[in-house]
Amino acid sequence: MQYNPKEIEKKWQNYWNINDINEPSNDKSKKKKYILSMFPYPSGRIHMGHVRNYSIGDAIARHARTQGFNVLHPIGWDSFGMPAENAAIKHKLHPKKWTYENIDYMRGELESLGLSFSKKREFATSDSLYSKFEQEFIIKMYEEGLLYEKSQSVNWCETCHTVLANEQVVEGCCWRCDQEVEQRDMPGYYIRITKYAQELLDDLKTLEKGWPKQVLTMQENWIGRSEGLEFSFALSEESDKKLGQNFNTFSVFTTRPDTIYGVTYAALAPEHEIVKYLIAHDLLDEDKKEALKKMQNMSERDRGIVEKEGIDLGITVIHPLTGKEIPVWSANFVLAGYGGGAVMSVPAHDERDYAFATKYDLALKEVITHDSSDLAEEAFTGQGVLINSESFDGISNEDAKAKIIAYFEENALGKRVVNYKLRDWGISRQRYWGAPIPFVHCTDCGIVPEKKENLPITLPDDVEITGEGNPLDTHPTWKKCQCPKCGKDATRETDTMDTFVQSSWYFLRYVSENRTDVAFEKQDVDYWMNVDQYVGGIEHAILHLLYARFFTKALRDLGYISVDEPFANLLTQGMVLKDGSKMSKSKGNTIDPDAIIKEFGADTARLFILFAAPPQKELEWNDSAVMGSFKFIKRFSERAEHVNVVDTIPILEHSSLSKNEQLARKKVYEALKKSAEVYEGNFAFNTLVAACMEALNALNDQDNRDIYTEGYYILTNVLEPIIPHICWELADKFFARTNFKKLEVLEEVFVESSLTLAVSINGKRRDEIEVARDTSKEEILSLAREQCAKWIEDKQIIKEIYVPNKLINIVVK
RNA sequence: GCGGACGUGGUGAAAUUGGUAUACACGCCAGACUUAGGAUCUGGUGCCUCACGGCGUGAAGGUUCAAGUCCUUUCGUCCGCACCA
Numbered sequence: 001m002q003y004n005p006k007e008i009e010k011k012w013q014n015y016w017n018i019n020d021i022n023e024p025s026n027d028k029s030k031k032k033k034y035i036l037s038m039f040p041y042p043s044g045r046i047h048m049g050h051v052r053n054y055s056i057g058d059a060i061a062r063h064a065r066t067q068g069f070n071v072l073h074p075i076g077w078d079s080f081g082m083p084a085e086n087a088a089i090k091h092k093l094h095p096k097k098w099t100y101e102n103i104d105y106m107r108g109e110l111e112s113l114g115l116s117f118s119k120k121r122e123f124a125t126s127d128s129l130y131s132k133f134e135q136e137f138i139i140k141m142y143e144e145g146l147l148y149e150k151s152q153s154v155n156w157c158e159t160c161h162t163v164l165a166n167e168q169v170v171e172g173c174c175w176r177c178d179q180e181v182e183q184r185d186m187p188g189y190y191i192r193i194t195k196y197a198q199e200l201l202d203d204l205k206t207l208e209k210g211w212p213k214q215v216l217t218m219q220e221n222w223i224g225r226s227e228g229l230e231f232s233f234a235l236s237e238e239s240d241k242k243l244g245q246n247f248n249t250f251s252v253f254t255t256r257p258d259t260i261y262g263v264t265y266a267a268l269a270p271e272h273e274i275v276k277y278l279i280a281h282d283l284l285d286e287d288k289k290e291a292l293k294k295m296q297n298m299s300e301r302d303r304g305i306v307e308k309e310g311i312d313l314g315i316t317v318i319h320p321l322t323g324k325e326i327p328v329w330s331a332n333f334v335l336a337g338y339g340g341g342a343v344m345s346v347p348a349h350d351e352r353d354y355a356f357a358t359k360y361d362l363a364l365k366e367v368i369t370h371d372s373s374d375l376a377e378e379a380f381t382g383q384g385v386l387i388n389s390e391s392f393d394g395i396s397n398e399d400a401k402a403k404i405i406a407y408f409e410e411n412a413l414g415k416r417v418v419n420y421k422l423r424d425w426g427i428s429r430q431r432y433w434g435a436p437i438p439f440v441h442c443t444d445c446g447i448v449p450e451k452k453e454n455l456p457i458t459l460p461d462d463v464e465i466t467g468e469g470n471p472l473d474t475h476p477t478w479k480k481c482q483c484p485k486c487g488k489d490a491t492r493e494t495d496t497m498d499t500f501v502q503s504s505w506y507f508l509r510y511v512s513e514n515r516t517d518v519a520f521e522k523q524d525v526d527y528w529m530n531v532d533q534y535v536g537g538i539e540h541a542i543l544h545l546l547y548a549r550f551f552t553k554a555l556r557d558l559g560y561i562s563v564d565e566p567f568a569n570l571l572t573q574g575m576v577l578k579d580g581s582k583m584s585k586s587k588g589n590t591i592d593p594d595a596i597i598k599e600f601g602a603d604t605a606r607l608f609i610l611f612a613a614p615p616q617k618e619l620e621w622n623d624s625a626v627m628g629s630f631k632f633i634k635r636f637s638e639r640a641e642h643v644n645v646v647d648t649i650p651i652l653e654h655s656s657l658s659k660n661e662q663l664a665r666k667k668v669y670e671a672l673k674k675s676a677e678v679y680e681g682n683f684a685f686n687t688l689v690a691a692c693m694e695a696l697n698a699l700n701d702q703d704n705r706d707i708y709t710e711g712y713y714i715l716t717n718v719l720e721p722i723i724p725h726i727c728w729e730l731a732d733k734f735f736a737r738t739n740f741k742k743l744e745v746l747e748e749v750f751v752e753s754s755l756t757l758a759v760s761i762n763g764k765r766r767d768e769i770e771v772a773r774d775t776s777k778e779e780i781l782s783l784a785r786e787q788c789a790k791w792i793e794d795k796q797i798i799k800e801i802y803v804p805n806k807l808i809n810i811v812v813k
Numbered sequence: 814g815c816g817g818a819c820g821u822g823g824u825g826a827a828a829u830u831g832g833u834a835u836a837c838a839c840g841c842c843a844g845a846c847u848u849a850g851g852a853u854c855u856g857g858u859g860c861c862u863c864a865c866g867g868c869g870u871g872a873a874g875g876u877u878c879a880a881g882u883c884c885u886u887u888c889g890u891c892c893g894c895a896c897c898a
Contacts, residue, residue, distance in 0.1 A: 214817055218893060221816065226897075254898060267898095304896060333896045343898050351814090352896055421897050541893080611838075612825060618891090620825065625839050627851065632838085677829095687827065690837035697837090758833040763879045765833050801878050806832055811878050 001730075003637035005601025009725040013114055022065075022073065022116040028527045030070035035061040036507055036567075038536030038544075039076045042102040042124075043083060046109045048576040048583060048609075048621065049537065051593045055606045055722075056573055056615050056683065057535040058115045062721035063679050065116070067742050072528055074510040075110065075117040077103050077124035081499045084433045088465035095433040095465065099126060109594060113602045114724050121510045125502035126433075130509065132456035133519035134501060135438035139449040140558050142439070146192045149447055152426070153271060153336065155299060156184035161469045162430040163188070183297055188428035188495070189437055193550045197223055197420040200549055203565055210569035212616070215541045222542050224421025228255035229405050231414025233266055233344070236325050239315035242283060247274055250317075253339030253419055257408070258400035261389040262346040262367035264357065265327045266317055267310065270295040271336035274328075278313060288312075295332045303332050308356045320413050321390070331356060339419055347379065354379035368397050425547065427498040432463060432471040434496025442483035442490040451484045457492065470494055503544055504551035507531055507566060525561045534567040541572070571683060574618040576609075583621075591621055603723035604630040610685035610722050633726055636696060636715075642708040643734050649713045650706045654748050660702040665749045667691075667698040668711045673745050675718045685722065692719055713739045758807040759784045761791040769808075777802050784808040 016022060024032075037057030040050055061073035084095035091098070103124055110117070123130055141147040155164040157174040163186060164174060174181055193200075201223045204216050232249035234240075240248060252266065268275055270292055278284050279292060288311050295309065310331035319326055333352055334343055347357035348364045357364060364375060368384040386392045386400050395403060408414035428437065436457040438450040450457055460478045463471040472478055472494040483490040505519075511528040512520040536544075545567070552566040575582055578589040596605045608629040613619045644650075654662065671691040678688045692715055699711045712730065717739045720727040731737045752773065757780065759767045769783050781800050785792060788810065795812040802808050 212818095214893080217817055221894060224894095224897065228898085252898085256898075308896080333898095335897060338897050345898085350898065352898070355896095419897075421894095538892085614826085617819095617826095622825070622839065624851090625825070628839060630851090684827095686825090687837080690827075693837055756833090760833080760879075763832095763877090768833075799878055801832090803832055803879090807879090809832080809878055 001637050001640050001733075003634040003726070005603060005633075005725065008729045009112075009114060009602055012725045012728045013111060015728075016114075016116065017111075017119075020120075022071075023118045023120055024072045025070050027070065028523075031068070032072065032528060033061070033064040033069040033533070034072045034511075034528050034531045035064060035533050036074065036510075036531045036535070038534070038540065039078050039503070039506060040106065041078045041081060041083070042099055042106055044102050044105070046106055046593055048591055048593060049573075050110075051113065051605060052573055052576055052609050052615075052619065053535060053537070054110065054113060054115050055609050056571065056685075057533075058113075058606075058724075059610065059685060059721035060533050060535070060679065060683070062116055062724060063675070066717065066720065066740050071118075072121075072510065073116060073118055074121045075115070075119070076122055076506055076510070077106075077126075078499065078503050078506070079103065079124040079126040080434045080496075080502060082431065082433070085431065085465050085467070088433075089467045094461070096126070096459075096461065099433075100124070112594075112597050113606065116724070121513055123509065125435075125499075125506060128456045128458045129516060130502070131435045131458065133509070134435055134497070134505070135450070135455045135457060136452065136519070137505070137555065137558070137560075138497070138501075139438055139452070141191065141554065142449055144558060146195065146554055146558075147189060148192065149187060149189050151185045151187045152190075153183045154186045154188065154426070155181045156186065157181055160467060163428070181299060183299060186428075188426050189439075190424040190426050191550075191554075193425045193547075194420060194422055196550050196553055197225070197422045198418075199553060200422075200546065201225055203549070206565060207568075207570075210567075212570065212572050215538070215545065215570065215572060218541045219546055222422065222546065226255050226419050226421075228253055228417065228419065229257040229260075229408060229414050230340075230417040231320055231408055233317035233320070233328075233342075236316040236318055239317070239328075242315060243274065243277060244281070246277065250274060250342050251340040252342045252344050253417065254344055256346065256349065256401070257404040258386065258392075258397040259346040259349045259367055260321060260344065260404060261386075261392070262348050262365045263319060263326060263344045264347060264363040264365050265329055265345045267329050267331040267334050267343050267345050267353075267356070268313070269334040269336035269341035270330050270332060272330065272334075272341045274315075275313065275330050278315075284311075284314070292330060295330070298332070300335070306332070308333050308352065308359060310356060310360060312360075320408075327362075329356075329360075337423055338421070348375060349379055349381055351379050351381060425498075425500075425550075427501055428495040429498055430470045430473075430494075431496050432459065432465060434499065435502065436472070437493045437495050437497055439493040440481055440483055440490045441493065442486060442488060444488060445483055445485045445490075448483055448485045448490070454484070459496075472496070500543060500547050501551075504547045505555065507534075507548070508552075508555070508561065519560075522561065525563065529561070529563045530566055530568040533569045533571065535571045535573060537575070538572040545570070571615060573615050574613070576619045576621060578621045580620070596626065600626065600630045601633075601725070603633055603725050607633060607689065607723050611689040612686065614682070614684050614686055616682075632693060632696075633723060636719075637726055637730070639696070639700060639708075640712060640730050640734065642699075642703070642705055643712045643730075644705055644709045645734050646709055646713070647736050647738050649739070649743070650710045652706055652710065655753075657704070657707075658702065660698075661704050661707050662749070662752075664695070664698040664702050664704075664707050664711060665746075666752075667695040668714050669746055669749045671695045671718050672714050672743060676745075688718070689722065709734070714743060717741075717743055755805055757784075757805075759788050760807060760809040761788055762811055763809060765807075766791055781808060781810075784810065 035057055037053045061071050065071045079099050084099050087093055087098045088095045157164055157179050159179040160174060204219060230251060230253045232251050234249050275292060279289050291311055310329045313328045313330055315328045316325045317328055345353040347353040348366045349368055367386060367388050369387055370380040370384050384397055386395050386397060392400050405416045438457050440448045440450060442448055460475055463475060465471060479492040479494055481490055481492050508520050511524040548566050552563055555561050556563060583590045608626045611629060612625055674688050674691040678684055695715060699708055713735055716727040716731040731739055754770050754772055756768055756770050758765050759769055766788050769787055771780055792812055797810060798813055799811040
């Protein structure tokens with residue numbers, strides 16, 4: 001059969017569409033599979049990363065369908081976000097128009113790949129209906145204390161008048177206008193993800209089987225749990241007076257309570273309230289104030305690069321155990337947002353404190369024995385026994401940790417605490433193209449959530465995007481409203497939500513079809529969740545996947561669903577490379593999927609992408625290998641001329657077949673067997689395709705039409721998830737598609753009448769022997785000795801090993 | 814610095830998990846055929862050697878009858894986090 005991809009691909013795509021082939025059934029008694037590839041941002045055109053992502057997901061979904069599962073395999077659009085605003089500035093296009101036109105175009109592109117999405121559930125996160133439910137969740141979170149407003153230091157660009165996310169700050173400057181980014185206290189809404197830190201950490205264990213280890217480790221590190229002692233330093237009497245008795249104490253956190261006797265100073269973050277008080281009340285010299293302000297203005301990232309720096313604050317605290325007076329400094333390496341923004345400093349046993357103390361000539365006090373290192377050179381951070389630590393002397397430092405914490409607790413001086421690096425999730429963005437945050441500011445009532453019947457709060461269309469300021473804030477009327485509580489004139493919140501909020505629950509929206517009254521139906525969630533297989537790029541390892549896990553748990557606790565974890569199994573695909581580096585417009589090394597589809601067809605693109613490398617690995621684009629994939633499909637199509645039209649698999653008497661005929665059947669059934677392994681295991685489609693190629697090669701080395709027919713009956717089934725168009729065409733033409741079902745592996749074809757065994761001498765392969773299947777071990781060994789006499793003569797046989805069906809190893813001396 | 818992953822032909826990669834290393838492709842070489850095509854078909858292709866044979870999975874050791882696979886050390890590449898006290 002002449003291979004004409006253009007014709008057959010169009011034909012079958014139409015067929016699938018018209019007949020709703022890919023829509024899931026409502027019959028909830030059926031076993032389900034929820035297969036999801038991460039939804040795309042509608043940037044304009046699909047790229048090879050999309051092709052890979054959706055080819056993998058589609059193969060898994062199609063396979064599940066032929067195995068008889070009720071399959072949900074939806075698609076949608078992550079359609080809020082900054083690129084739409086950038087396009088608006090650049091091309092004078094309204095973000096909405098730009099976004100929805102892109103969606104229409106990209107929908108067509110995905111269709112041309114023959115992806116089996118259930119399209120009836122498609123939506124874009126910028127749809128007002130989607131915002132409505134999201135705003136409901138946000139209000140509910142606020143009511144339950146999971147969302148709050150606070151002022152915090154953020155990255156601010158003065159030229160663009162907006163907050164920037166950390167990843168939008170490039171070398172300390174705004175990624176768009178190059179303005180130097182400053183730190184500024186800004187009010188914003190925060191979601192209390194830290195409340196779930198422990199559960200997010202604990203539940204990683206339940207994902208060990210289904211998620212890549214790498215991702216689990218990254219999340220674990222990101223959550224960053226550490227245990228230690230929290231206690232307070234009391235200010236000395238004199239310092240307390242200096243600070244107007246406004247503080248009395250400040251709290252510090254340490255994971256090294258065993259070194260507490262080695263504390264020689266304390267250090268505060270430049271943003272610490274005490275530092276702010278000292279500046280505000282003119283209790284420091286001008287130059288010190290200037291230096292502190294400079295430290296405050298530096299971004300966290302830059303502080304990591306510059307040298308350690310500090311200011312003596314001229315106040316002292318009392319050591320809680322020794323009662324000695326110790327100085328307090330402010331240091332640029334102390335983080336404001338962690339452990340109370342203050343630390344106890346033990347320069348003898350902490351590298352950072354050591355560097356700081358040597359720079360400013362502060363005292364060192366050794367409290368752990370050590371013989372290897374020299375304190376004149378560096379801090380000693382290893383294990384040892386306590387010294388200079390009063391009653392704790394002589395205890396190993398590991399034991400001392402618990403004992404000292406216990407002492408603090410017994411004497412009400414401090415307590416054991418658990419700290420996390422994870423911080424609350426700031427969701428405010430001073431952007432137009434995002435979901436409005438549904439709160440109202442009332443001069444009397446403060447922050448008030450919008451009434452449910454007024455949702456969704458939608459964006460005004462009549463705005464001009466200039467890149468300066470927030471169009472919602474400058475709009476003449478939009479923010480004017482009445483307070484939902486007291487009815488007085490009030491203003492709307494003009495910040496919009498981080499787009500990660502939308503992607504944190506989109507997989508839940510798919511489970512119910514087009515509901516306008518609720519975001520999703522609980523019983524649909526119960527049936528479809530969890531996602532059985534999630535497919536996406538590793539770049540989302542932390543942010544999206546952590547937020548989505550959190551959101552699922554939060555919605556559970558808010559009573560919407562009863563799911564603990566959203567994604568049971570995760571497959572992280574590798575990048576698509578060209579000439580060894582990531583495809584990008586600036587490098588000029590992109591390959592346009594549309595061009596490939598036009599030239600060779602979608603099946604070729606899909607086959608190449610799944611064959612060239614295992615899905616988890618990086619994939620190097622190779623034009624001639626693409627050609628090779630095309631040739632395989634062409635050959636597969638043309639050699640179908642040897643196939644008979646049947647509506648059931650031919651029955652064959654295996655033992656009466658020739659050797660080549662038997663081999664062909666064996667290869668075909670090996671491919672079928674491999675298929676089951678691949679979809680249940682590591683998704684090594686490359687090896688599955690190789691098995692199919694071997695099967696086709698073996699079929700071609702014989703000319704029995706029945707065996708060809710059987711072979712194609714199976715191969716069009718096995719290859720359907722990968723190259724669906726040609727498989728539907730062939731299966732339709734020859735088998736009335738009766739083969740698109742779970743096929744049984746015929747074990748008899750693997751049983752061979754004779755065995756080929758390798759013969760090794762001292763582990764080195766020397767020869768091979770062919771024996772009948774029922775030959776005894778003794779016979780086999782004697783045959784092996786005979787055949788390899790050359791290697792054995794003059795030597796003594798020490799041992800003979802026979803591994804059934806594999807090899808013989810004769811050990812000689 | 815900490816954490817993770819990975820090193821196999823000219824290239825992309827396989828190897829039933831300790832049992833014949835390099836399957837399947839790409840590329841290359843030779844030949845056949847021809848409606849000269851991005852054809853198609855046949856054969857060959859790890860390295861050294863005329864050969865017998867030897868050597869080969871980043872390197873060096875080790876365990877084992879047997880190691881790409883397990884252990885130790887080491888080198889290199891990539892990724893993530895990065896002053897979290």
